Amino acid sequence: MADPLAPPRVRFAPSPTGYLHVGGARTALFNWLYARQTGGTFLLRIEDTDKARSTDESERAIFEGLEWLGLNWDEQVVHQALGLARHQRDANFLLETGAAYRCFCTPAELEQLRKEAAARKDSFKYDRRCDLLAPDEIKRRVDAGTPFVVRFRVPHGETAWEDAVHERIAFPNKDIEDFVILRSDGTPIYNLAVVSDDIDMGITLVMRGDDHISNTPKQIQLYRALGNEPPRFAHVPMIHGMDGKKLSKRHGATAVADYQKEGILPGAMVNFLALMGWSPGGDREVMSLEEMIALFSLDGLQKKAAIFDTKKLEWMNGQHLSRITAMQLEPRLTSALLDAGIASREMLISRHEWYLGLIDLLKVRARTVLDMVRQAAPFFPGPIAFDPEAVEKQWKDRAASSGILEAVRNEIANLPSWTPESLEAALRALAEQRGVAAGKIFHPLRVALTGLSVSPGIFEVLIAMGPELAAKRLNDAIGFLNAA
RNA sequence: GGCGGUAUCGUCUAGGGGACUAGGACGGAGCCCUCUCAAGGCUCAAACACGGGUUCGAAUCCCGUUACCGCUACCA
Numbered sequence: 001m002a003d004p005l006a007p008p009r010v011r012f013a014p015s016p017t018g019y020l021h022v023g024g025a026r027t028a029l030f031n032w033l034y035a036r037q038t039g040g041t042f043l044l045r046i047e048d049t050d051k052a053r054s055t056d057e058s059e060r061a062i063f064e065g066l067e068w069l070g071l072n073w074d075e076q077v078v079h080q081a082l083g084l085a086r087h088q089r090d091a092n093f094l095l096e097t098g099a100a101y102r103c104f105c106t107p108a109e110l111e112q113l114r115k116e117a118a119a120r121k122d123s124f125k126y127d128r129r130c131d132l133l134a135p136d137e138i139k140r141r142v143d144a145g146t147p148f149v150v151r152f153r154v155p156h157g158e159t160a161w162e163d164a165v166h167e168r169i170a171f172p173n174k175d176i177e178d179f180v181i182l183r184s185d186g187t188p189i190y191n192l193a194v195v196s197d198d199i200d201m202g203i204t205l206v207m208r209g210d211d212h213i214s215n216t217p218k219q220i221q222l223y224r225a226l227g228n229e230p231p232r233f234a235h236v237p238m239i240h241g242m243d244g245k246k247l248s249k250r251h252g253a254t255a256v257a258d259y260q261k262e263g264i265l266p267g268a269m270v271n272f273l274a275l276m277g278w279s280p281g282g283d284r285e286v287m288s289l290e291e292m293i294a295l296f297s298l299d300g301l302q303k304k305a306a307i308f309d310t311k312k313l314e315w316m317n318g319q320h321l322s323r324i325t326a327m328q329l330e331p332r333l334t335s336a337l338l339d340a341g342i343a344s345r346e347m348l349i350s351r352h353e354w355y356l357g358l359i360d361l362l363k364v365r366a367r368t369v370l371d372m373v374r375q376a377a378p379f380f381p382g383p384i385a386f387d388p389e390a391v392e393k394q395w396k397d398r399a400a401s402s403g404i405l406e407a408v409r410n411e412i413a414n415l416p417s418w419t420p421e422s423l424e425a426a427l428r429a430l431a432e433q434r435g436v437a438a439g440k441i442f443h444p445l446r447v448a449l450t451g452l453s454v455s456p457g458i459f460e461v462l463i464a465m466g467p468e469l470a471a472k473r474l475n476d477a478i479g480f481l482n483a484a
Numbered sequence: 485g486g487c488g489g490u491a492u493c494g495u496c497u498a499g500g501g502g503a504c505u506a507g508g509a510c511g512g513a514g515c516c517c518u519c520u521c522a523a524g525g526c527u528c529a530a531a532c533a534c535g536g537g538u539u540c541g542a543a544u545c546c547c548g549u550u551a552c553c554g555c556u557a558c559c560a
Contacts, residue, residue: 305552
């Protein structure tokens, strides 16, 4: 920590080897919230030193995921691979200062040593044999072009730090082996690259998953050997699946893009993610991004892994759906509607007021925007399917149902005014006239209009549909019933 | 195996020595509202892993045990 008063600099450092995972998104979110609250800087670094696994597509997926969530980063994106020269310089510096040494052991030899240790039921730790090589022997091998890796010589003692979420964590150095920092091909290993980059980027707080706890003592040693004070560390808990294991594809969707496709709002996703491992205290749950920025605190970070519960995510989404305005929701629903082929852009533009009203009608009882798409279909001209269960339940007696629908069609066709009140009055009167409960009219009518047994209030449905479409839906239903 | 981490309702969590008969939320059960479904309101079931300390007093502090998780690569 160079200057405790300087604004913090934090980073999110994913490796581009897949999609943006919800766990990664959550780590990014915490860093982002911290930076935004403190007036600090949030940086993005792509850890692409593993050429074999890194792809441009995954890098794009990470950008798109973060953008969708609204987690904008400051400054230029850093690509770790571009720091190669500096990584090598740092490794050489450590070699020169004697903090590191060359190791000529081949992977095969190492493998053999591991096997032997396993046979003895010992835990393997590199025995430093190459550190014992005489200087002229080392020179001879280097001159002969023998490949070598660079290993960091872990000093005696203990490495400890005050973690922002765990308090003090300490490792006896004897348990840390002399780890490799530079491969025989001259490329850096993770721990070196991370420390070199974090120093270079001026990172003051490293907030990351707690699966990095055991890397931390190695990194602290590197900071010191490189002549730098280590930053603060905050190790946040993992996110697990419902079975308590690390969240993976087996648990269903783990990519934030999957939730985007399923119609989760970014605000809800971020809100839900924030609550996995963080609590503002009290009973606060549904929050906007702004509220979270204001409330965020390292003190509220949880130590325990959280289990990803999609049920609660959906509930959260429902909450955000009901708080958001039709206007705010419009762009997201529009693209979903277009994708589903339910409406055309022209249709939505030409009846904009009506469209906004429809959104208000639907969003109350939807949990995702995909729910809304499903519920929106009947309000557009395309044909609808009659849900078999709804038919079974509400149109049990086909002839009678058909009769009711015809009566309704005639009744509302001649209505002088087309308002919720006039429609309700007319339909209730019809029920009375036929000597049946109002529900006996409303329910079959709902199936006729929407094909479903679930919809907004029936009069609102009629209004939103308008006389023309409603008549068409009724005729279709009557035709369906008479044909059967 | 070694090392490290964690442990409050099924799940997310509040709690930071007395206010705890352990609070809220999701999910579950039920009731109310009601043309259906949501939303909303109300009610119920549901937890301090175990064992020792420390203390007048422990969910809260300490130590063990157990369970779970992570790391243990020339991956990140």
